[in-house]
């Protein structure tokens with residue numbers, strides 16, 4: 001097998017900097033691709049957290065002026081990842097998160113912060129570095145999505161390796177006013193319907209969808225959903241025109257980090273054979289969230305961003321009814337201030353039934369997976385979703401909305417699936433308060449039948465949620481594109 005070199009481009013990468021699932025994928029895919037003959041270097045912005053985590057960093061290119069200030073490109077390693085880091089203090093040396101201040105306001109110069117990253121990727125692809133030439137460019141989400149456009153508008157004869165764009169969430173599109181175009185270094189003719197123009201502005205994700213050779217997204221169901229107006233968020237027309245290039249590949253999980261038999265963040269380790277140990281984690285979880293130590297109560301766990309997408313307002317509305325059938329809730333999340341307040345109020349009004357932690361807490365996130373009986377994901381849309389995959393591994397039975405990757409990864413415990421012995425959780429549709437309550441009632445009913453419940457748990461724990469198959473699919477796509485170009 002000829003090895004190939006992939007240059008990945010991502011605005012976040014776990015464990016260095018993470019706001020969501022994109023970071024998990026960018027962080028885990030390179031190791032899985034190694035076994036498929038793909039060597040990945042990932043280009044990331046030099047945020048303070050990234051620079052602090054680098055090992056063996058060396059400067060390999062200097063710019064006296066790059067998008068408004070001096071910059072340099074570093075080659076470095078960090079926790080097993082090969083990285084190129086764009087060290088540009090005027091763009092990335094900020095107090096807040098990757099995209100905005102801590103109170104959630106986007107940085108005003110995001111167009112330039114991420115165009116700089118994408119443009120550098122295209123320069124490397126064209127041969128800017130003497131001793132590194134990628135065979136394929138794999139760009140993630142809008143912050144990297146201009147790279148295929150830069151390659152498209154490069155001068156005639158320039159090297160143009162094939163490009164793959166992965167959409168992790170089409171809700172984030174990177175749309176900016178027309179006035180930014182000149183400073184991006186794109187030619188005036190690029191401002192066209194078959195270029196980077198999007199509803200009168202410049203659309204980064206739109207540009208990527210226009211020019212990438214293949215478009216992948218993180219589950220088969222989401223790849224079909226985004227072709228429709230309900231989920232496509234204005235990009236469905238373009239995606240439909242490119243439907244034959246749109247491919248859904250499920251995410252895997254990092255099995256080193258999410259493994260109940262070795263997880264150092266939970267009080268008691270266990271596996272399928274040692275499931276009877278699991279209730280000790282349930283007790284620890286109840287304690288952490290201020291809930292009574294009741295082994296018989298159905299304990300519902302949630303770990304989530306608090307946003308409209310995640311549908312947790314429905315859970316909030318459902319709480320008065322759910323409380324009537326004696327369940328407990330342990331919710332860890334942060335985001336939308338009204339939702340944060342809503343859940344904190346609920347914890348005050350329903351003490352002993354609702355425990356809430358507002359904030360981002362890796363330890364607590366692992367304990368919820370290890371201790372909850374049910375893991376709830378009521379998303380209105382969900383490109384893939386990782387938490388229900390962790391839940392499968394940890395024997396927390398997922399209750400999920402029937403959308404996107406949730407639909408593709410959980411087998412609903414209807415009568416037939418239960419009889420066939422293949423069920424792994426509960427799905428509900430439509431995504432409404434009443435359907436959510438009905439699914440929790442179903443879960444509660446099966447929960448009282450211990451052998452059946454145990455069967456659901458072990459089916460989940462047996463499910464292959466590794467990166468092996470997804471990595472093979474990405475590698476296949478890379479190879480097909482490279483062969484079609486006659487690059488190797």
Ligand code: ADP
Pocket residue numbers: 019020021022024303304305332333334359360361362365384385386387388
């Ligand atoms: P999204 O990327 O839309 O937020 P995913 O399910 O794909 O949703 O990924 C969410 C990731 O973030 C998971 O690894 C989850 O455990 C983690 N996470 C979300 N909220 C929190 C939190 N409050 N504390 C700790 N981890 C969290």
